Amino acid sequence: xxxxxxxxxxxxxxxxxxxxxxxxxxxxxxxxxxxxxxxxxxxxxxxxxxxxxxxxxxxxxxxxxxxxxxxxxxxxxxxxxxxxxxxxxxxxxxxxxxxxxxxxxxxxxxxxxxxxxxxxxxxxxxxxxxxxxxxxxxxxxxxxxxxxxxxxxxxxxxxxxxxxxxxxxxxxxxxxxxxxxxxxxxxxxxxx
Numbered sequence: 001x002x003x004x005x006x007x008x009x010x011x012x013x014x015x016x017x018x019x020x021x022x023x024x025x026x027x028x029x030x031x032x033x034x035x036x037x038x039x040x041x042x043x044x045x046x047x048x049x050x051x052x053x054x055x056x057x058x059x060x061x062x063x064x065x066x067x068x069x070x071x072x073x074x075x076x077x078x079x080x081x082x083x084x085x086x087x088x089x090x091x092x093x094x095x096x097x098x099x100x101x102x103x104x105x106x107x108x109x110x111x112x113x114x115x116x117x118x119x120x121x122x123x124x125x126x127x128x129x130x131x132x133x134x135x136x137x138x139x140x141x142x143x144x145x146x147x148x149x150x151x152x153x154x155x156x157x158x159x160x161x162x163x164x165x166x167x168x169x170x171x172x173x174x175x176x177x178x179x180x181x182x183x184x185x186x187x188x189x190x191x192x
Contacts, residue, residue, distance in 0.1 A: 042161065045127075045182040049099045049165070050083040050090050054174040059083070066105060073105035073112040084120065088168055088177050097122040099180075103138045114138035116147070120182075122154075130154030132184065134163055149184060158187045 052059045064077040081100045087093030098121045107113020120132040131154065136147030149161040161184040168177045 041186055043182075043184050043186055045180075045184065047084045047086065047096055047180045047182070048088045048093065048168075049178045049180055050085055050171075050175065051080070051099075051178070052082075052175045058174075073114060074108045076105040078103050084122075084180070086125070088179070090171065090175075090177075094124065096125050097127075101134075111139065118147070127155050130156045132156050132159060132182070136163075149182065152184075156184065156186065159184050161185050 050059075059082045060078065060080040062076055062078040064075075066072040066074055066076040068074055079102050081098055083090070083095060084097040084099050085093040086096055099118060100121055101116055101118035103114055103116040105112055106115045114137065116134075116136060116138050118134040120134060122128055122130045130152060132152040133150050134147045135150055137145055139145070144164045144166040147163045147165070149159060149163055152159040161182065163183070164181045166179045166181070168179050170176045
């Protein structure tokens, strides 16, 4: 027996006695992959965020301009209340909820650092009455944006995970569509 064996044994004992899950089992279900972690499951949810960034029906506005003036973003604050739908065609898809939150210019470098705090509010469908909280960057310049899912309410109580948001198309001179792929680790509801 080598001298590292007691250390390995200690690590195994700590891992097995830990209250947090350590064993992952992968299973294929339908068209998606689901990863089960001791009493929870990773669920993939796809939605489409429809945004109007100008005009009388704008769903995104810059509420506080940067105190630096010009085209500066550092110190600016904006708000948004976009639609979440089950399809990329606004007229032919069902409304599932709202993509509501704030974003702020928090970086002085180029490209500018914009951060966001978003609530995904489900008003219809399987997750009606539930919310997910999301934090992360706003701009990624031509590549998908990844944000952390840091909690939720209702069916998403104690949830965690991540969101990958991909720009799809500009649907008019003042609106656009993004695809949201949510990967949510959901926990069974605790008895209170």
